[in-house]
Amino acid sequence: MANTDFLKQFGIIPFDTATLTGSLKDYKSPKDKISSLEQSDFLIRIKRGLFVVSPKLFNQPLSKELIANHLYGPSYVSLQTALSYYKLIPERVHIVSSMTIKRSRNFSTPLGNFYYIGGTKEYLTIGIRQEIVNNEYAFLIASPEKALCDTIIQTAGLRLQSEKAMRIYLKEDMRIDLSVIEHYNVDIIKECIAVSKKKRELTLLYKLLKQ
Helix, strand or coil, X not given: CCCCHHHHHHCCCCEEHHHHHHCCCCCCCHHHHHHHHHHCCCEEXXXXXXXXXXXXXXXXXXXXXXXXHHHCCCEEECHHHHHHHCCCCCCCCCCEEEEECCCCEEEEECCEEEEEEECCHHHHCCCEEEEEXXXXXXXEEECHHHHHXXXXXXXXXXXXXXHHHHHHHHHHHCCCCHHHHCCCCXXXXXXXXXXXXXXXXXXXXXXXXXX
């Protein structure tokens, strides 16, 4: 078996080519070593210049949320992915969706599809949290309230006229457990209203959850 012990230092954190090459300075041809590690499925190339150690090598499950932050940024995980992460919706989400201050982009990788939706900096900086997992790694993700706002804003053709209509949308269309979200921080929604489009829909959300 190829020497792979040096890969343990990376854990599940994505790393770039320069970092990887620096760990292979004792090899005559680091480029050939990288190719060998990829062919042996010890190393996964997420995109050009960005790698992660295969979860099979050291039996370490990867975090798609963490990978999403590194793949294209600055960005934070949101929309259906965040709602699923918080168990607000029953469905498992297979596409990892994020918001970014850069232009919108999609990536198809060996680890799945990653979608990024662009937005304004003043809106996107609201309601982001750093999720620390087992004191081992951290990633940026929308708060539950911000994920709701992002989803409403990005849902094309959504035109809600009343709090009742908003309740029906959340409960029946999105299948969200309202008994949980009613305890969230509505001030985040209020901040989003001030700087975002779909002010009417977000105001309905704010009023509904403030009760």
